[in-house]
Every structure is written in structure tokens, then in C-alpha cells.
Amino acid sequence: MPLGLLALAAGGFGIGLTEFVILGLLPEVAADFNVSIPVAGYLVSIYALSVAVGGVILTAATARMNRKTVLVGLMCLFIAGNFISAISIDYSLMMAGRIIAALCHGAFFGIGAVLASQLVTPDRKARAIAVMFAGLTTANVLGVPLGTFLGQSTGWRTTFWAISAIGVVTLIGLVLFVPKEVDSSSPRIGLISELRAFKNAQVWLSVLVTIFGFGAMFGAFTYIAPMMIEVAGFQPGMVSWLLVVFGVGLFVGNLIGGRAADHNLNRTLIGLLVALTVILAAFTLTAHNQWASIVTLFLLGGVGFAAVPGMQMRVLHFAAEAPTLASGVNISAFNLGNAIGAHLGGLTIAAGLGYTSPSWVGAALAGAAVVTMLLSSRLEGRQNRRATTSAHAETLPLPKNLSIRH
Numbered sequence: 001m002p003l004g005l006l007a008l009a010a011g012g013f014g015i016g017l018t019e020f021v022i023l024g025l026l027p028e029v030a031a032d033f034n035v036s037i038p039v040a041g042y043l044v045s046i047y048a049l050s051v052a053v054g055g056v057i058l059t060a061a062t063a064r065m066n067r068k069t070v071l072v073g074l075m076c077l078f079i080a081g082n083f084i085s086a087i088s089i090d091y092s093l094m095m096a097g098r099i100i101a102a103l104c105h106g107a108f109f110g111i112g113a114v115l116a117s118q119l120v121t122p123d124r125k126a127r128a129i130a131v132m133f134a135g136l137t138t139a140n141v142l143g144v145p146l147g148t149f150l151g152q153s154t155g156w157r158t159t160f161w162a163i164s165a166i167g168v169v170t171l172i173g174l175v176l177f178v179p180k181e182v183d184s185s186s187p188r189i190g191l192i193s194e195l196r197a198f199k200n201a202q203v204w205l206s207v208l209v210t211i212f213g214f215g216a217m218f219g220a221f222t223y224i225a226p227m228m229i230e231v232a233g234f235q236p237g238m239v240s241w242l243l244v245v246f247g248v249g250l251f252v253g254n255l256i257g258g259r260a261a262d263h264n265l266n267r268t269l270i271g272l273l274v275a276l277t278v279i280l281a282a283f284t285l286t287a288h289n290q291w292a293s294i295v296t297l298f299l300l301g302g303v304g305f306a307a308v309p310g311m312q313m314r315v316l317h318f319a320a321e322a323p324t325l326a327s328g329v330n331i332s333a334f335n336l337g338n339a340i341g342a343h344l345g346g347l348t349i350a351a352g353l354g355y356t357s358p359s360w361v362g363a364a365l366a367g368a369a370v371v372t373m374l375l376s377s378r379l380e381g382r383q384n385r386r387a388t389t390s391a392h393a394e395t396l397p398l399p400k401n402l403s404i405r406h
């Protein structure tokens with residue numbers, strides 16, 4: 001495995017930790033800055049919004065630059081944001097640190113996915129992307145529980161100092177182990193050329209699959225704690241362990257999904273999205289039994305995140321001549337799907353439909369992703385047949401006795 005991939009995975013780990021560890025430290029942060037928990041919660045929502053916006057803007061602004069150079073710059077931005085969070089003396093400065101750190105999130109994963117696919121042979125591209133995203137899943141499995149424990153034991157600022165240190169390690173890895181020659185072999189493409197990739201309907205269909213598919217998983221997962229406590233009957237203290245089960249599913253699914261996507265991209269995505277629809281629908285029933293709910297939670301994480309490398313790879317495939325901006329837009333689509341799924345799930349709970357209702361929302365979104373994939377796959381088949389027919393017609397020899405009559 002190229003060491004450059006491990007550097008990208010380390011960056012994914014640090015970024016994932018920055019995004020999610022604040023959830024476990026909100027009470028400490030709120031108390032320190034003398035604000036309410038809902039106000040402290042804006043540190044989460046503003047981060048997500050900054051990811052969605054920053055991913056597109058920074059990717060577009062750096063379209064003509066060497067990708068390794070851009071990643072090094074983004075990691076410096078990440079370190080600066082977490083350093084500001086660690087030394088912040090008030091809520092406003094903490095918010096500024098969160099925004100600065102978030103700006104690098106979407107662009108890092110978008111550009112990193114393109115670079116990761118260039119570090120390996122063509123038959124291992126999706127697996128390379130999965131390795132980078134493995135850093136994000138590891139952050140959920142190990143990083144967030146450990147970061148929360150560290151922050152609760154020694155002060156929440158210690159966690160952000162530790163994240164800054166992870167950023168420094170990643171920066172060194174990017175400088176030493178990501179070869180500049182790999183990226184320089186492909187010509188730098190301007191913003192106008194990058195935007196032309198969006199004239200391809202398949203790029204937009206692939207982005208829709210990402211929004212629906214990722215929104216399906218997080219529409220249910222956002223409200224997993226109240227569902228497991230109120231419906232399944234777990235004690236509140238068990239929620240952390242249940243999140244570990246989900247995180248292990250993410251990690252396993254991510255690696256398996258990368259291998260499967262390399263073998264057959266469309267069939268893998270369709271199969272995983274159909275399975276996700278079934279799992280989410282089943283969760284409304286299995287949530288009433290503790291052991292069954294644990295198994296379903298693991299499958300939700302495994303199947304849901306197994307589709308992620310394929311979702312990213314599909315956008316790169318259809319925007320192959322100008323992949324950087326399309327990749328960044330798709331990373332923003334993950335966050336948009338997350339927000340849409342969580343919002344719709346919250347609406348069903350507010351409407352009095354119960355804590356299992358977000359799973360029905362997730363199943364509906366997953367079903368929409370399946371329909372979109374089927375339409376996209378059918379369109380791709382037609383395009384391939386037309387291209388084959390056209391190429392065959394151009395290569396047919398003219399008959400020797402062909403003559404022109406007046």
C-alpha cells in the first residue's frame with residue numbers, strides 16, 4: 001500500500017474527529033463559554049454548512065493548482081482551525097476556529113479522492129478511495145470515544161490540541177509520501193473546463209444518488225439514541241457502545257464496498273442501495289428487540305457506508321476529464337444528504353409518528369436512490385450501445401464494387 005494513502009487516511013481520521021467529537025463535548029464547551037446546549041450545538045451545524053460551502057469554493061479556486069500542494073495547504077488550514085479552537089477564550093473565537101477547520105473538509109476529501117485514485121493501478125481505484133475514507137470511519141469507531149474521554153477527563157481543549165497534533169503528523173506524511181510526479185502527469189484543468197463536467201447528466205444523477213443514499217442512512221442514524229433507549233429499551237449508558245457497533249459496521253462496510261465497486265460499480269451500488277432500503281424498513285420492527293436491533297444497527301453502518309466508495313468513484317468516472325470540482329461537489333452532497341435526512345426524520349418525530357419513523361424516511365430515501373441508480377444505469381447502457389454502434393459503423397470497409405451513378 002502506498003504510504004501516501006496512509007497519509008490521506010490520517011487526514012481523514014483527523015477531519016472526522018474534528019467533525020464528530022464535539023458532539024460528546026457539548027456540555028463541557030457550553031459550560032466553559034456560559035452558553036446553552038442548543039447554542040453550543042451551532043458549533044455542529046455551522047461546521048456542516050461550512051463543509052458544504054467550502055468544499056465547492058476551495059475546490060474551484062484551486063482547480064489549476066497541483067493537488068499535492070493544495071492538500072498540504074488545506075491541512076495547514078485544518079491545523080490552524082483546531083489551534084484556534086484549542087486557545088479560544090470565548091464562543092465567537094471557538095466558532096471561528098470551527099469554520100476555518102471545516103473549510104478544508106470537503107476540499108480535502110474531494111481532491112484527496114482524485115489523488116488517491118492516481119496512486120494505484122486502475123483496477124484498485126475504488127479500494128484506494130476506501131482506504132482514505134477508512135480514516136473517517138476509524139475516527140467514528142475509536143477517535144470519537146477516546147477524544148470524548150480525553151476531553152471529559154482533562155478538559156475539552158486537550159482534545160483539540162490532540163487533533164492539531166494529528167494534523168501536524170498528516171502534514172508531514174503528505175509532504176514526505178505523496179509523490180508530486182503522480183499528479184503532475186495529468187494536465188492542470190481550469191475552472192471553466194471543470195464546470196463543463198456538469199454538462200454530463202450522469203454526473204448530476206450520481207450526485208443525486210449520493211444525496212439520497214447518504215441521507216437515507218443518516219436520516220435514521222441521527223435519532224438512533226432515542227430510538228434505542230425509548231423503543232429497544234437500552235439504558236442511556238449503553239448508547240456509547242451501540243455507537244461503537246455502528247462504527248465497526250462503517251469500517252468493515254467501507255473496505256468491502258471498495259473492493260466490490262472495483263469489480264462492478266453499477267451492480268454494487270444498486271445491490272447495496274436495495275439492501276439499505278430493506279434494512280431501514282426492517283429497523284422499524286427489529287427496534288423492538290435488543291439483540292435484533294444491535295444486528296440491524298451493525299448492518300445499517302456496514303451496508304450504508306459500503307456504498308460510499310462507489311458513490312465517489314462513480315462521479316470521478318463520469319467526470320474523468322475534469323474530476324476535481326465534481327469530486328468536491330459530491331463530498332458536499334454527502335453533507336447535504338446528511339442534513340436532509342436528519343431534518344426529515346426530525347419532522348416525523350415532531351409529527352408524533354414515533355422514534356422509529358426516521359427509519360421509514362431513510363427507507364424512502366434509499367428507495368429514491370435505487371430508482372435514480374436504475375435510471376442512470378439504463379441511460380449509461382444506451383449511451384454505450386450508441387457509442388459501440390457508431391464506432392462499428394466507422395470501421396466498416398466500403399464495398400469494392402461501390403459506384404456512384406448520376
